[in-house]
Amino acid sequence: MPSLVHYPLDPASRLIRLMCAEYGVPLDLEEIRPWLREEALLELNPAATLPILFTDADVPIVxxxxxxxAVEDFYTPDVAGGLFPxxxxxxxEMWRLVEWTLVKLNDxxxxxxxxxxxxxxDQRGATPDPAVLRAAKANLNEHLLYFNWLLASRKWLAGPDMSLADFALAAHLSTLDxxxxxxxxxxxxxxxxxxxxKSRPAFRTLLNDRVVAMPPSRGYADLDF
Structure with missing residues (x-):
């Protein structure tokens, strides 16, 4: 069984979990906090970023x-198309919006x-900086205006069919939500x-995620919100 080194609210890890769940691929999950830069993580990935996937060949894909x-190459079901148009x-267009999400929205x-x-x-004495929070939320509002504009004329984010772009954005929005x-x-x-x-079966495990001492927002797990 493949395994994934992840953090529950890391959106990149969530994207891989969504892809695997959509394709019916079970995953063993190993949780790690990448910002701690622990030796075990650095040995796998000196950049200390997630996710890290171990395939059945037990080779880390970083x-x-x-x-x-790797998920698209190894696990796309033979009976159905993958998430790449x-x-x-x-x-x-799919890759344009995937890049928008993974780079621009993330950064x-x-x-x-x-x-x-x-x-x-995890930093002794550290507290959230209100100025940073305000700036990030102002940026988020601008991104949402753009996504609203796109989705006003499209069924899915990149066009008429669901694609990787939808899963990438959903992974980020689920973390923010x-x-x-x-x-x-x-x-x-x-x-x-x-x-x-959110109503797709692939989303169920994400909606069950919980972070210690940080419960989800009201409506996070509700399908009708």
Whole structure:
């Protein structure tokens, strides 16, 4: 059985978990806090980032892009298409939005909120910086406006069919929703899209995630929210 070194609220790890669940691939999960930079993690990945996937060959596959491709290459069901569109132009749009999420949204929003709200709990005397939280949430509102605009004219984020772009964004929004940082009243189109993804069986294990001393926001696990 493949295994994944992850942190429950790490969105990159959540993306791989969603992909594997969608493809019916069970995972053994090993939890680690990457910001602690423990020796066991650094031996696998000197960059101290997640996720790290061990296939049945017990070879570590390190980093989000390598892991995405490994899951798609090794585990796409023969009876169904994968999460990569067949048409080159559709696939290009998918990768554009995957990059938007994994790079732009992460760098402007998600990583700051995780650092301030979660990682700082492991730093003696550290407390969240209100200025950083305000800036990250302001950035998030701008991203949501863009996602609302896209989803007002599309069934799925990158076009008419569900793709990796949907799972990438859902992974990030699920982390932000857990921490209570999304005002869904200002993101109606995105909320409706997220509700459809949230109702998929692949999402069930994510909705059961809990972080010690940090319960999820109200409605996090509700399908009708």
């Amino acid at each position: 980093g989000i892009m390598a892991t995405i491709h 067949l048409d080159p132009l559709d696939r290009a 402007e929003v998600t990583r700051y909120l995780i650092e301030e709200k979660i990682a700082k709990r 857990y921490m209570g940082d999304i005002d869904w009243g200002k993101a109606v189109e995105t909320r409706d899209w997220y509700s459809r993804l």
